[in-house]
Amino acid sequence: MVTATFRFYEELNDFIARPLRRRAFTCECARNASAKHMIEALGVPHTEVELILVNGESVGFDHPLADGDRVAVYPKFECFDVRSLLRVRDAPLREPRFVADAHLGGLAQLLRLAGFDTLYDNGYPDDEIEAIALNEGRIVLSRDRELLKRRGITHGCYVRALRPHAQLRELFDRLDLAASVRPFRLCLMCNAPLRPLAREAARARVPEGVFDRHSRFVTCDVCRRVFWEGSHWKRMRTVIDALTKTAAPHSPQPEAANKCVQCAPPTDLESPHGHEEDRP
Numbered sequence: 001m002v003t004a005t006f007r008f009y010e011e012l013n014d015f016i017a018r019p020l021r022r023r024a025f026t027c028e029c030a031r032n033a034s035a036k037h038m039i040e041a042l043g044v045p046h047t048e049v050e051l052i053l054v055n056g057e058s059v060g061f062d063h064p065l066a067d068g069d070r071v072a073v074y075p076k077f078e079c080f081d082v083r084s085l086l087r088v089r090d091a092p093l094r095e096p097r098f099v100a101d102a103h104l105g106g107l108a109q110l111l112r113l114a115g116f117d118t119l120y121d122n123g124y125p126d127d128e129i130e131a132i133a134l135n136e137g138r139i140v141l142s143r144d145r146e147l148l149k150r151r152g153i154t155h156g157c158y159v160r161a162l163r164p165h166a167q168l169r170e171l172f173d174r175l176d177l178a179a180s181v182r183p184f185r186l187c188l189m190c191n192a193p194l195r196p197l198a199r200e201a202a203r204a205r206v207p208e209g210v211f212d213r214h215s216r217f218v219t220c221d222v223c224r225r226v227f228w229e230g231s232h233w234k235r236m237r238t239v240i241d242a243l244t245k246t247a248a249p250h251s252p253q254p255e256a257a258n259k260c261v262q263c264a265p266p267t268d269l270e271s272p273h274g275h276e277e278d279r280p
């Protein structure tokens with residue numbers, strides 16, 4: 001029997017049994033158990049792990065554990081650049097694209113609003129989420145740690161916050177999204193690109209009062225909704241602006257991030273069918 005000593009750091013402690021948190025503890029491992037196998041058996045999805053040190057050396061998930069090993073497990077570091085140490089996965093996904101599980105519909109809409117390609121369907125079974133993540137190189141967003149433990153999911157985020165705006169902020173912090181924001185380019189409902197719509201073409205497709213008050217319209221070619229810069233748009237704009245400004249000092253290209261927001265194309269979020277309450 002192999003016995004190893006484990007110590008989990010920072011927020012990874014949330015996933016393990018209370019008596020084991022924030023201290024070293026010894027644990028019997030199955031023969032030939034890998035580091036990943038034991039970390040997940042103790043409750044931590046591999047997607048949440050950024051660095052594993054065994055006896056002080058950085059190892060990959062498949063590293064076999066030996067009797068007497070001391071295993072230290074770390075989440076993403078906020079303050080230290082540890083890229084040269086990383087062994088647990090090949091590389092970050094180049095362009096952040098997501099697939100959200102059934103409980104994160106609100107977050108999916110906010111991500112689309114910020115311009116991040118996010119697939120969501122409240123009917124996706126876990127197998128399909130895993131297949132989509134694998135085939136399309138998407139980051140899985142979930143509050144289900146068993147889903148994140150699946151072998152085919154290499155990049156995922158356990159979302160801690162319960163409300164969509166707090167969830168969005170959490171992801172911005174964890175994945176440094178501020179520099180990549182491109183607001184109001186995707187349809188909130190379909191995740192499809194929005195394109196400008198000539199004002200005259202919008203006339204027959206929006207309420208008369210809306211047509212009189214607004215000059216810029218965009219449309220989605222999938223659901224055919226028309227959007228304009230209404231009050232909902234302005235509220236959402238405030239949310240996105242706040243996130244990019246807060247995150248700017250930590251982002252590699254803060255000026256680019258801000259410029260991107262300022263120069264966002266004329267788009268909008270208000271639509272005769274676009275509100276939650278209007279949906280069938």
Ligand SMILES: [Zn+2]
Pocket residue numbers: 187188189190191192220221222223224225
């Ligand atoms: Zn659409």
